Structure formats: structure tokens, C-alpha cells
Amino acid sequence: MSIFKIEGGHRLKGEIVPQGAKNEALQIICATLLTASEVTIHNIPDIRDVNKLIFILGELGVKIKKLDTNSYSFQADDINLEYLESLQFKKDGSSLRGSIMIVGPLLTRFGKGYIPRPGGDKIGRRRLDTHFEGFIKLGAKFRYNKEESFYGVEADELHGTEMLLDEASVTGTANILMAAVLAKGETIVYNAACEPYIQQLCKMLVSMGAVIDGIGSNRLIIQGVSNLGGCIHRVLPDMIEIGSWIGVAAMTRSALTIKNVSWKDLGLIPNVFRKLGIELQQIDDDIYIPSQESYEIQGYMDGSILTVSDAPWPGFTPDLLSIVLVVATQAKGSVLIHQKMFESRLFFVDKLIDMGAKVILCDPHRATVIGMNHESSLKATTMSSPDIRAGISLLIAALSAKGTSTIHNIDQIDRGYENIDERLRSIGARIERIESTF
Template structure:
């Protein structure tokens, strides 16, 4: 298993263009199953999770053509549905949580969808009830094989209905949305996730001939259509990677420009980083981060300690809380990080404590960070990446630390970040990938 060796303490400088959004593209690729016509997708990131899904689509019989470094065409006109009940699919699908989103399109178009219990990050329970309750409301029959951890839904026909989701699940909303576009009648989804990823999926489906209104709100109305056609779609830049590059810049006291960030789709991200005292400028559609020797966390107006918490969109994304926590270790001031959604996502803080950070893990969901204000540098250490976001956070900490750090299990980082060491080297980082 590969590792990174990082010589920290160096200032960086340059320009970075963010990759396509991982959380969007996993939905978009599943949507190609809704039509027999050709679909072209641009700005597809070359990362492990996306490549796994492309492999699964290929095994399912989708004709895939690579048009450029980050562009593909997909045509699902001659699918091999028997693959869904094969041992190979049970192995392939279980290694990727995003594979759950093939179920909705397959159910809509072919009347059946199967999936092994998907894997993914070790960040706590990530239940699938929202997905399957939605399919059942549309008229599907659900079955689960406990011995093989294998889920299935089947329906001769899906019928539009009104539903109130028990949680604003992004993948659940996407899956139900894709199932309902070909259902008979009208479906309303209330408490729908409204992240830019979902908005992008809706725009793509409408371009294919779907009839979805309420895009951008938490009430989606879908009038079912008989069939969908092909389209061309461009994936947004990855807001999580943009936040990660901001973290790289401030922790290494570096000047950095992040290109083409799609400011309109960043939501609360700029506001939260400003509350941490970080300076940056909007230059066209770019973010310019100047070199800054220190940054001070703002308290609330009554003087109480700032809390940064995750929430469904348009709240702050949970995927950036790990980055915020690392940035706070060298800020001036104190902040409470409240991770509401996943109970294991803060467990990586013990690695930061080993590096000299002042972090109090209050419980599985909350951590208090007392910043060093760069008066005491983090110390290099050896650590293991538990998940994608903790992995990049530990990498940012290592870039800031004095000495040489080693990070094991970097496949976790590769799952979400394209060619990360080469891009870091391009702005002056001292990082090597070792076997």
C-alpha cells in the first residue's frame, strides 16, 4: 500500500485549477443509464471512486469512449442486466458507496435494480433507508438478502406520488429523482436535498427531456415522461477541493490563486473561512489568497466562542469540517467544531494532537480547537489516513509541520483527489509517493 512522504514547513506559490466535483459526477454517471442515447460528460475527475463507477458501468454493458483527459461519452443501449446478479457485481459494487445510485435509473428504465451493501468511508453509519423508502413509495417491492447483504427493488411500473423524505439525503434525493423521471404521473419530493450537485443533476435530466421544477429548492416536482434522450453535460468544479486548497495556502502561509471556482455554487464556504480570519479576494471567477502570517477567529457578537457546524445545503458542507479543524490549529483564537452527521469523522484528531495541536475531543461529534497562532509549529509524524477528508486534512497538517511526515493508506486520498502529489509539486511542495 502506497504512502506519502512530506517535507513540511515550505512556502508554496502558484495557480491551481480544481478538478470536477466528485459528489456530482457520481450522480451524473448513474443518470446515463436512463437513456439508450449517447451522453457526453465533461470535467470528469480522474480519481479512484469515479474510475470504479465507470468500470461498473462498463461491466454492465455501457459503451464508454474516452474523448479527452476528462471527457467521456456513454451509451447504455445494450445493457447486460445479468451482471447485476453476478458474484463480480457483488464484489465491484460493495467497494463503492456511490454505486447505490445505479438502482434508481435501472428501476425506472428496466423495472429492477440490485446493489450489494456499499462500502466507502469509515466515518460512521450511513443508512440507505431514505433511498428504498422512496422507491417503495413509487410502487417498487423491496427485498434484502441478509446472508449476502444484497438489496433489490422491482416494479412492473412506477407511479408518481407525494413524499416527505425523512432526511435531506443528497444521494437519496438523486436516486429517487432518477427513479421518478420515468414514472407515470407526478411525483413531489419534499425535504429534498438542494445542493449544487442535485441542481446539476436536475439540469442534466431536464436537458435529456425530463420535466423537473423547483430546482434549487427543497420541494421538487417531477412530471413523469415516457423516455429520455442524450445530452452533453459539464461537471462543476469540486467545492471540497477548493476548500482544501484554501487550507493548503493558509497553513503554509502561501500565496495561491484557485482558478474557475464557480463562486455562485460555493454557498457558505467563503463565509466560514472569513470567520476563521482568512483573507482572500474574488477575482472574476477565481479565488486569490495572499500570503498571511496569521489569521484570527472571529467570536460571536456577544463575545462567545465561534461554532462551525455542518448542515444540509445551503448550510456548511460536512466534507470541509476536517479541513476547518486543521486550519484552526494554527489560528489565533478558539473554535468549536460540531460534526452532526457522522459520528466517526472527528476521530482523526488524535493524529493532530500527536503533532502538537491543542484539540479537545468533547465527544464523537464535537471538538474544541485552541489555535497556536503559528507560535508553535506542528511536529512531523507518521500517520494513517482513515478516510478521504481526514486524509487530505492530515496532508495539509504535514505540509505545515516542521520535518518529514509519512502518511499511509493514501488510496483514501486518491479516492477523492486527482493527481494530488503532482499538483502540490507544481506549486512547490516537497512530497513523494513511496510504495
């Protein structure tokens, strides 16, 4: 188990190229199971969660070629379905939440899809009902082994239908969408997630021969086809990582340029950081954050405290609320952070309080942050990363703190951020990865 040792309080400077989007890559890689033809994907992030999914596909029999660090080709023309019922798969699949998205492609192409209860972040309950209710409406039979926490769906043939999702689940929408593209007839999905990554999946499937209308809306219409072909696809830059780099710049009072961010796909992210008082400049497709000695939170027009809350796209992504909370600790003014979707995601604030931040945890979903306007620096400490987003937030806090901090359980950070320590050092951060002997 590795740890990060961070000497904080230093200003950074330079350019950062964001990695490929983790959440898109997990969907896109699963979609390669829909065809026997070769699919080439560029800009795949080299991170633990994505690499684990690629390993699972390899065990399934997918022919995988690594073309360079971030590009792969996949060909699923000789799938080993017996692996799905093996003890090894139950172990492999249970450690990665994204593995749930292999079920839709396998079900629609091979008539069966199995998955152990997937793991991932400990940020609260994330149920799978949306996925399996969608499969059942398409004609699949569902079974669940409670003793082994093992899910299965089977069908001789899937048939198009109308369905209203009980929640706008991103992974649920992706899974149902992939199942529907090879189902017989028309499928209409209401309350579909419409994040840029779902739009990217739709565009990829269309390039493979799928027929999908309503891309970018919450009503998707899919005309089933008999088979799909290959394609070449490029993954978008990761909007969550882009928001993380904005947080790094603000907390360390540094001037940074984030390259090629795909501004049109960032939604509310720039505006939310601007409401915290952070200056962002658009230069072509880059974000430039100048060095700021102070940034002031904007209140509402009636003088009440600003609230930043998460919501399905085009609302603000829940994955950036932890970073917004950390950034607010050194702002001028106060803000209420309202995490609606996950009941355990704010529990990392006790570590920030230990560092000297003024945060009041109101309940599992809400925290009030009283900014210190950089007048009182955070204090270095020893802490542990509970999940990907809290982990990067604590790392950002450590970069701004006076003294040397230690972060344990950094495997959680590596699940979502590619070579984060090397990239931070490239812009002047003093961070060291130490291999633990425990």
C-alpha cells in the first residue's frame, strides 16, 4: 500500500493536459462487447479502474491490443461465457462498480449477463434496480443469488418497449441503451441520463451502425438492428479532473493553464467555480486560471448564503462537490454544500476540520463552509483517502497546507487519476510517492 508525502504551501505554475474521462471510458470499453468487429479507442486514461475493466474483458476472451499508453483496440469475436460463472469472475467483478455495464452488451448479444455485486467507492448506497428493471422490461428474466450476491439476466431475445427510468442513472442509462441497440423493434427510454458521456456512447454506437434519436435529451429512441460493426472513437477529456485542477490552482494561489478541455461539454462547472470567486479565462479551448491572492464567494441577490448542490446533467456533477467544499475553505465568505445523491460523501470533512478548516457538518447531506480567505492556512496532517473524490480533495488541501502531510490509501486516488503525483511535480508541487512495507 503506497502513501503520498506532500510538502504544502508552494505555488505552482505551468500547463496540464487533462486525462481521458474515466466515466466515459468505462462505458465505451463495455460497448466493444456488442460487436465481433475491431473497435479502436483513443485517450483511454491509464488508471486503476479502467485497467481493471480491460483485464476483465481480456479474461472474457476479448482480443486486446495496447497501441500506445492511452490507445487500445478491442475485438470480441471469441467470448468465453464460462468465465462469467467462475469464482475468478466473482472476485474480479466485485471489485469494480463499472463492471455492471458489461451486462447489457452480453445480454443482448449472447442472451445472458451475470455480475457479482460490484464494489467501488464507499460513498453511500448505489442501487442497481434501474439497470435490471430496464432489462426485465426488454424481456429478460432476472435472478439473484443472495448468498453469493450474484445477479443474472437471461433472454432468448430482447424486444423493444417503452420505459420510464425511476432515476436518471448514468450507468443505468448506458446499460439499457447498449441492450436496446440489438433488441427487436423500437425502445423509448424516458428520464434517460443525458451527460456528455452518454452522448459520446450514443455517437459511438451510431458510428457502429446503431439507430438512436434524441441524443443529448432525456428521451432516447432506439431502433434495434441485427448487428453492429467496428469503429474508431476518442474519449472526451475528464471534466472531473478539469475541476480538480481548477481547485489545485485556487487553493495554491497558482497560475495554471488546462489544455484542450472541450468547453462545450463542461456545463455548469466553470460557472460554479466563478461563483466561488475564482477567475477562469477561456483561451481557445483552454482554461487559464491566473494567480489569485483572494477569491470571494458570491451570495444570492437577496443577500442569502450561496448553496452549491448536485443534480443530474445539466445540473452540477456530484463528483466535484468535494473539491468545491475544499476550495471554499480558503474563500472569502460562506457557502452551503448540499450533496443530494450520496449520503456518505461528506464524511471526509472531519479531516479538513483537523487541518483547521471551518466546516459545520449539518447532516449527512449538507455542510456549511466558512471561508478563511487565506488568512489562516490549513495545517499539515496525516490522513487516509476514503474514496476517489474525497482523496483528491484531501490532496488539494495538503498542497495548500503549511508543513508536510501524509495521505494513506492512495490506491483510491489512483483509481481515478492518472499519474497524479508525476503531473503535479511537473508544475512544481513537492509530492512523493512512498511504497509502504505494510
